[in-house]
Amino acid sequence: SAAKPKVADYPFTTLVPNLGVVSVDRWKSFVIADIPGLIEGASDGAGLGIRFLKHLARTRLLLHLVDMAPLDDSSAPDAAEVIVNELIKFSPSLAERDRWLVLNKCDQILEEEHEERVKEVVERLQWEGPVYVISAIAKDGTERLTRDIMRYLEDRADRLANDPAYKEELADLDQRIEDEARAQLQALDDKRALRRSGVKSVHDIGDDDWDEEDVDDEDGPEIIYVRD
Numbered sequence: 001s002a003a004k005p006k007v008a009d010y011p012f013t014t015l016v017p018n019l020g021v022v023s024v025d026r027w028k029s030f031v032i033a034d035i036p037g038l039i040e041g042a043s044d045g046a047g048l049g050i051r052f053l054k055h056l057a058r059t060r061l062l063l064h065l066v067d068m069a070p071l072d073d074s075s076a077p078d079a080a081e082v083i084v085n086e087l088i089k090f091s092p093s094l095a096e097r098d099r100w101l102v103l104n105k106c107d108q109i110l111e112e113e114h115e116e117r118v119k120e121v122v123e124r125l126q127w128e129g130p131v132y133v134i135s136a137i138a139k140d141g142t143e144r145l146t147r148d149i150m151r152y153l154e155d156r157a158d159r160l161a162n163d164p165a166y167k168e169e170l171a172d173l174d175q176r177i178e179d180e181a182r183a184q185l186q187a188l189d190d191k192r193a194l195r196r197s198g199v200k201s202v203h204d205i206g207d208d209d210w211d212e213e214d215v216d217d218e219d220g221p222e223i224i225y226v227r228d
Helices: 051-055 078-090 110-127 142-162 164-201
Strands: 018-022 029-034 062-067 099-104 132-135 222-228
Touching: 029 142, 029 164, 062 078, 078 110, 078 164, 110 132, 132 142, 142 164
Parallel strands: 018 222, 062 099, 099 132
Antiparallel strands: 018 029
């Protein structure tokens, strides 16, 4: 898409979701949401991830985008495991959504190393779903990925229109996801309120943690929406 999220040579530069319209051909397109990366503990309120996990509930397909060549000391299997674990902790039902594994930056490693790198991630996650190896910057593998996404969404829409049982199944899943997200966010709000009340009662204790009141999450974060 034409979206231009903040990028840099260090992790977690994306601070808000970025929405973009991906055009597959002249008449076909879909909206994709780039959600900030999840750190370990996000489902318990660490970092910014919890603020955006609820937005994942509105998606029809989840892509786990994992860096094959991290700039820091992390590894692709570790990063993938954190993402999957935090998603499951936040909402086991959300983890039932169809999910694809997308390994990015394949241009940063030798081609003969691709298979081994992919195998490491797949084995760590015991992954059984689709796997894509791409380079977003070089557009290597991206056309196949976008066309497969479009085909998936079209097949899904067709099945929803013609299969009452499937439609009911997805409606039930959507409701469970919504209920779990609401319960998790309410529990986190209660925890934050309790922590804030404790800090206010002891004025000589400094609070070096993130100030949740600095971010208005009533209606969700600012969304950057760009059409291709």
